[in-house]
Amino acid sequence: MALDMDWVRAAQANTSAIERRAGTIAARRSVKKDHQAAWLLKAITMIDLTTLAGDDTEERVRRLCAKAAHPVRADLLDALGMPGITTGAVCVYHDMVPAAVRYLEGTNIPVAAVSTGFPAGLSPFHLRVAEIGESVRAGAREIDIVISRRHVLTGNWQALYDEMKAFREACGEAHVKAILATGELGTLRNVARASLVCMMAGADFIKTSTGKESVNATLPVSLVMMRAIRDYHDRTGIKVGYKPAGGISKAKDSLTYLSLVKEELGNDWLDNHLFRFGASSLLGDIERQLEHHVTGHYSAGYRHAMS
Numbered sequence: 001m002a003l004d005m006d007w008v009r010a011a012q013a014n015t016s017a018i019e020r021r022a023g024t025i026a027a028r029r030s031v032k033k034d035h036q037a038a039w040l041l042k043a044i045t046m047i048d049l050t051t052l053a054g055d056d057t058e059e060r061v062r063r064l065c066a067k068a069a070h071p072v073r074a075d076l077l078d079a080l081g082m083p084g085i086t087t088g089a090v091c092v093y094h095d096m097v098p099a100a101v102r103y104l105e106g107t108n109i110p111v112a113a114v115s116t117g118f119p120a121g122l123s124p125f126h127l128r129v130a131e132i133g134e135s136v137r138a139g140a141r142e143i144d145i146v147i148s149r150r151h152v153l154t155g156n157w158q159a160l161y162d163e164m165k166a167f168r169e170a171c172g173e174a175h176v177k178a179i180l181a182t183g184e185l186g187t188l189r190n191v192a193r194a195s196l197v198c199m200m201a202g203a204d205f206i207k208t209s210t211g212k213e214s215v216n217a218t219l220p221v222s223l224v225m226m227r228a229i230r231d232y233h234d235r236t237g238i239k240v241g242y243k244p245a246g247g248i249s250k251a252k253d254s255l256t257y258l259s260l261v262k263e264e265l266g267n268d269w270l271d272n273h274l275f276r277f278g279a280s281s282l283l284g285d286i287e288r289q290l291e292h293h294v295t296g297h298y299s300a301g302y303r304h305a306m307s
Contacts, residue, residue, distance in 0.1 A: 001200050001236065003161040008196055013188035013224055022219035025263075026256045036255065037293045040286050041082050043254040044071050046272045048112055048243070050091040050280045052211065058099040065090055065103035072287050079294045087283065088272035089142055093118075094135045101139035112142035112177070116167060119181075119210035121146035125163070132170040143167075144177045146210060149184045152194045160194065161201045168202035177205035177243055177276075180225075183215030188224050195228035205241035211278060216246025219260065226264040239268065245278025251289040254282060 031039055049068045051060060068087040077083045091112040092100050100111045113135035117123035123131075132143055145167045151160035168176055178198040182191050195206050206225055209216035222244050229240050242265070244257055254277060261269050269275050292298050 003158060003197065003200055005157065007235075008157055008193050011189065011192040011196055011228070013192050015188055015220075018188060018220045018223055022223050022260075025219060025260050026252075031255060031259075033293075037080060037290060039255055039258055040251055040289055041080065041085060042270065043251075043258060043277065044283065044286055045085055045088055046275050047071075047087040047277045047279055047283055048089045048091045048245075049087045049283060050211070050245075050278055051096075052091070052093060052114060052118075056093065056096055058096070061090075061092060061096045061099045062103050064092075065100055065107075065109075067283070068109050069104070069107045071283055072290060076287070076290055076294050080290065088276050091142075091144065091278065094131060094138070094140075097135055097138040097140050110141035111139060112144055113138075113140035114144045114146075114179075114210070116145040118144070118146050118179075119212040121148055121181075125166075129166055129170045132167060136170075136172055136174050140174060142175045142177065143171050144179055144207060146179045146181060147194065147198065149181055152180075152185050152190050157193065157197050160197050164198050164201035164203060175204040176202070177207045177241075178203035179207045179210055179245075181210055181213055182208050182218075182221045182225075183213040188220065191221055191224045192228050195225050196232065199228070199232045199238075199240050203240065205243050205276070207243040207245055207278065209244075209246040209278075211246035213246070217244035217248055217278075219256070222257065222260060223264065226260065230265055239274055241274040241276065242269065243276040243278055248277055248279050249281045249285060251282070251286045254286065 049064055051064050068090045071087050086109050089110045089112045090100050094113050097111055097113050115131045115135055116128035135143060180194050185191050198206055208221055229242055233239055261275055
């Protein structure tokens with residue numbers, strides 16, 4: 001849709017109220033026993049299993065893809081009556097996209113590629129656009145782009161809109177997730193406005209962080225972004241997805257985020273078409289909790305390695 005500056009300027013954020021609301025979620029919402037196991041299984045299907053390290057190799061990606069296709073030991077899934085679940089996607093750098101596509105063949109698990117000069121987003125604009133095209137041609141079905149933070153910090157909303165629109169067009173049929181890098185945007189009001197602008201320009205998802213910032217996904221930021229998604233849906237009828245990323249490593253954290261999603265956005269967003277976790281170590285802790293649910297005993301963390 002066209003950039004609506006009246007709507008963008010009207011977006012505000014009451015920081016104290018947001019922090020108070022976010023602080024009540026974990027305290028008020030707790031699921032136990034079979035209900036907890038069900039929510040944790042749901043969380044697995046929403047994970048973008050990620051490796052974004054400078055020492056990534058095809059062998060590491062192969063192991064990660066195998067884990068994505070078989071995220072929990074078969075005996076545990078059989079005991080829970082949930083055989084065959086997989087993670088939502090595998091997320092890698094562009095250079096690893098062909099390998100990930102090859103190793104995920106026949107699984108229907110999409111490959112997501114980080115793009116546009118990830119994580120800083122400061123490479124020349126034409127190269128950032130070209131990078132998207134290269135990843136799509138290599139087989140990536142989802143593209144995680146990073147916005148130029150300076151456009152937000154200087155209030156240049158038209159420039160952010162034009163940039164996001166160009167990225168959306170370059171993605172073609174691939175889904176595009178707009179990474180806001182919220183830890184570098186200064187204020188929650190900037191987070192709200194950047195969220196709206198990216199959705200207006202065609203983002204399929206808005207995502208908190210690259211995972212490389214000093215502050216990544218938080219509940220206050222998530223609340224602001226979910227409220228922006230809800231507002232956008234109320235006005236346009238379009239459902240935009242949400243992806244918190246960075247710092248979510250414990251099973252109990254995933255339950256808190258899912259509770260917030262259910263309360264703020266509703267059951268339609270409790271699906272991997274509209275909600276994802278960007279995580280690398282979360283799956284291991286979830287598998288450990290599921291083993292405890294089935295056997296009554298906690299195992300060592302190394303028994304549930306990522307690959």
